[in-house]
Amino acid sequence: MDDQLRNGDRVCIIGGGPAGSFSALHLLKLARARGLHLEVMIFEPRDGSILGPHGCKGCAGILSAGALHNLATLGLTIPDQVVRSDLRGYIVHVQGEVATFEQPDPQRRIISVYRGAGPRLHQGAAFAGFDSYLLSQAQAWGATWIPRRVRQVVWDGCPIVKTDDGSYPAALVVLATGVNSRPPLSRQFGYEPPETAIMAQDEVLRPEGWPADKVAGFFGGLPELVFGALVPKGPYLNVSLLWRGRAVGAIQRFYEAHAEVLRRFFPDLPQGLCGCYPRINVRPARICFGDRWVAVGDAAVTRLYKDGINSAFLTAGAAMRAAVEYGVTRQAFQRGYMPLCRRLALDNFFGKLIYQVSGQVMRSPRQARAYIRSVCREGALPPEQRVHSRLLWGMLTGDEPYCRLFWLALHPRGIMRWGRELARIVVYER
Numbered sequence: 001m002d003d004q005l006r007n008g009d010r011v012c013i014i015g016g017g018p019a020g021s022f023s024a025l026h027l028l029k030l031a032r033a034r035g036l037h038l039e040v041m042i043f044e045p046r047d048g049s050i051l052g053p054h055g056c057k058g059c060a061g062i063l064s065a066g067a068l069h070n071l072a073t074l075g076l077t078i079p080d081q082v083v084r085s086d087l088r089g090y091i092v093h094v095q096g097e098v099a100t101f102e103q104p105d106p107q108r109r110i111i112s113v114y115r116g117a118g119p120r121l122h123q124g125a126a127f128a129g130f131d132s133y134l135l136s137q138a139q140a141w142g143a144t145w146i147p148r149r150v151r152q153v154v155w156d157g158c159p160i161v162k163t164d165d166g167s168y169p170a171a172l173v174v175l176a177t178g179v180n181s182r183p184p185l186s187r188q189f190g191y192e193p194p195e196t197a198i199m200a201q202d203e204v205l206r207p208e209g210w211p212a213d214k215v216a217g218f219f220g221g222l223p224e225l226v227f228g229a230l231v232p233k234g235p236y237l238n239v240s241l242l243w244r245g246r247a248v249g250a251i252q253r254f255y256e257a258h259a260e261v262l263r264r265f266f267p268d269l270p271q272g273l274c275g276c277y278p279r280i281n282v283r284p285a286r287i288c289f290g291d292r293w294v295a296v297g298d299a300a301v302t303r304l305y306k307d308g309i310n311s312a313f314l315t316a317g318a319a320m321r322a323a324v325e326y327g328v329t330r331q332a333f334q335r336g337y338m339p340l341c342r343r344l345a346l347d348n349f350f351g352k353l354i355y356q357v358s359g360q361v362m363r364s365p366r367q368a369r370a371y372i373r374s375v376c377r378e379g380a381l382p383p384e385q386r387v388h389s390r391l392l393w394g395m396l397t398g399d400e401p402y403c404r405l406f407w408l409a410l411h412p413r414g415i416m417r418w419g420r421e422l423a424r425i426v427v428y429e430r
Contacts (some may be wrong), residue, residue: 003327005171007037008126009321009402012161012168013143014184015176018309019297021134022316023174024143025074030137030324031416039166042142043150043161048116048132051147055116055129057306058180058201058278060231060240062087064399065108067310072098078111078144084233085112088213090396093261094220095365097372101389110397112233119236119273127234144301155188159292164274173330174319175295176312179279189293191212194301195283200241200250204270206232217396219362221257226305226355228254231394236273236364239253242305247277280305284345294319298351301341304351305399314340351402354395354409370422387414 005011011027013020031038048055063078071078087110089102100163103110115124139145148163160172175191178181185191207214208233218228226242243250255262255269263271288294296319297312315337322336361367373390378386391408391421394400407413 002334003329005031005036005038005323008039008076008170010039010041010168011172012159012170012175013040013042013174013176014153014161015178016042016046016135016145016175017296017297017312018132018179019299019316020044020174020176021131021138021143022313023296023320024138025076025134025141026320027324028138028141028143028315029074030320035186036324037185039145040050040133040138042138042143043146043148043163044135045149046131047147048129048135049126051117051122051126052120052274052279053276055118055361056274056276057115057178057250058130058199058276060201060229060238061113061130061233062113062231062309063111063113063398064307064310064397064405065105065110067307067313068111070310070313074240076134078113078130079128079133080104082113082125082133084114084236085212085231086110087112087215087232089211090393092375092392092396093247093373094260094372095368099372099375100214101375101386104386104390104393105384109401110399111385112231112238114233120275120368121238121273129243129348131135132325137350138363145312150184153184153189153293154186154187154371159189166425169333171231171292172323173283173293174316175293175299176297176316178283178298179213183295185293189290190287191290191293192286193299194281194285196248196279197353198243198280200243200247200254201274201276201278202238202251202270202272203236203238203274204239204266204272205235206235206237207265209239210263215396216261217392218254218258219358220368224250224254225254225257225361225395226359237270239270242280244312251275254430284341284348288341289319289337289421292328292338294323294333301344302346303344303398304348304402305355305367307397310398311344313346315426347402349402350406354402354406357409358395366425367422370418370425372419373421373425374414378423385413387411390419 302311326332
């Protein structure tokens, strides 16, 4: 079998989430530009109509401005019925201090969506899901959806994709399964999955007083909590907690720790309507490609904690470009795909530094209060001078690269502003 994709070759994409659909869309676009006809098959057992965790795939469902821009390069515009909320501001709670700030650049739209059809206990018609939209677009472009679960992929001169009722030899296999299901590649391929952490998530009804365009962010308060967010999605709020260690019971502990804040909106503590503990990628897969196979999205490398859908777009695009332009060998992916993986991994290094330092600041009552007060004082400044607001916005939304945020955190203006607030607090408390 030739190491280049040829007319009539079959490409099997395992997983019909964003990474899988983006792979099909990129591949079909690149192939058409070269007059190349490929048989593209997407194996995905779900049709997007399922309520609850089995449909949403454990995702907070935020699309950054970068993701929306990249979708537009494929000619895709998210339909209004898929958009649940436009997010224009954050209300951040830290150590008893509260700061409200708006999107630093109003032109950079950020939205929330449901990956599936809505919360498990949702009443009424199912929501239009983002994954279903993308999968329908991939089919419209020429991909074939196979509503079957892949049980195993073996090597017999080429990859063989096996379902319960068939076997599909392929010129290329794209692994787009994420990290919350067992990868079906046999050991022959040498795939080593990413390191993961656990999120605790739920959905609750959005109370009347809660602004439809404001996300509530929480830092500190519990030693296990890295950060928490309540994200508006139309009539609901998505509760997402990044938790250190065992996450069972994390939602209840979070509610109890922040009961004073939550009771301003909820007479009683929120009633859960869904609930799951999804895994997220926190360190890239050590081996994410080889001869005639490549992993994309969460199954390979993604932005740390944030912007996973955009990462799926970027990794899918780079992998498919490598396959079309350079071939489907290990060396081809090393040349055309590995550079992007390394850039994302390097950016995540800066992200880890940011979260480590911010975690220490947020656990110190004085330092945390000084930081939040710095954010509040920036409200009267021009957008380009709001160092702390932009830093927090970038951390919470993933709308800027971590390396850029890291250098922003070292900006002298921001450090001086924080230092002055800290000095005021120390003098007052004496």
